[in-house]
Amino acid sequence: xxxxxxxxxxxxxxxxxxxxxxxxxxxxxYPSLFWYVQYPGEGLQLLLKATKADDKxxxxxxxxxxxxxxxxxxxxxxxxQVSDSAVYFCALSDSGGSNYKLTFGKGTLLTVNP
Amino acid sequence: xxxxxxxxxxxxxxxxxQVTLRCSSQSxxxxxxWYQQALGQGPQFIFQYYREEENGRGNFPPRFSGLQFxxxxxxxxxxALELDDSALYLCASSFGLARxxxxxxxxxxxxxxxL
Numbered sequence: 392x393x394x395x396x397x398x399x400x401x402x403x404x405x406x407x408x409x410x411x412x413x414x415x416x417x418x419x420x421y422p423s424l425f426w427y428v429q430y431p432g433e434g435l436q437l438l439l440k441a442t443k444a445d446d447k448x449x450x451x452x453x454x455x456x457x458x459x460x461x462x463x464x465x466x467x468x469x470x471x472q473v474s475d476s477a478v479y480f481c482a483l484s485d486s487g488g489s490n491y492k493l494t495f496g497k498g499t500l501l502t503v504n505p
Numbered sequence: 506x507x508x509x510x511x512x513x514x515x516x517x518x519x520x521x522x523q524v525t526l527r528c529s530s531q532s533x534x535x536x537x538x539w540y541q542q543a544l545g546q547g548p549q550f551i552f553q554y555y556r557e558e559e560n561g562r563g564n565f566p567p568r569f570s571g572l573q574f575x576x577x578x579x580x581x582x583x584x585a586l587e588l589d590d591s592a593l594y595l596c597a598s599s600f601g602l603a604r605x606x607x608x609x610x611x612x613x614x615x616x617x618x619x620l
Binding site for chain 1: 508538545546547553561595597611
């Protein structure tokens with residue numbers, strides 16, 4: 392079945408540091424890939440997405456590129472801020488079937504210190 | 506625009522009891538999905554409702570059941586509660602099946618503790 396593996400957290404960085412959160416996946420067919428973010432006390436929000444190989448998703452300074460050859464979708468940001476502290480989830484969608492569901496990784500807690 | 510709201514936010518039950526969790530979808534959304542998030546884990550798909558019909562189910566036993574109402578709000582029912590059912594239950598809504606947009610709008614969840 393489908394699965395998503397994220398790097399273990401927690402990740403602690405200083406403000407303006409570079410961020411990478413690794414994500415690899417196993418799936419049949421051609422899934423779409425997503426990063427969701429959960430800020431403290433809030434529900435999950437879609438951060439960015441990519442629907443086909445070599446697509447780059449970007450939002451709020453975050454980027455991730457859909458790499459089919461390495462089955463990866465690593466999240467990066469060049470300069471993190473304290474407000475980026477949250478839990479980040481990598482996810483993929485089923486590419487077939489009549490319903491739609493997301494398969495999530497376990498999440499990575501990011502803490503950014505001033 | 507009203508977001509996804511869930512109730513109750515927290516509740517405590519004992520083994521063997523039954524629980525009903527409620528979700529109001531975002532305005533204009535006709536699809537609701539439920540996810541279970543155990544501590545330290547990512548959300549796991551329970552089932553999805555589209556236009557009041559179940560439209561897909563994850564690897565959960567039949568004691569997990571649901572409903573969707575004409576106004577697209579939804580309920581998740583769990584019978585014969587077990588300790589392992591302790592988790593955060595997330596409701597997510599979308600318009601249509603959101604196959605490739607990935608734009609699911611999540612509520613803040615209902616945290617269930619089973620003693």
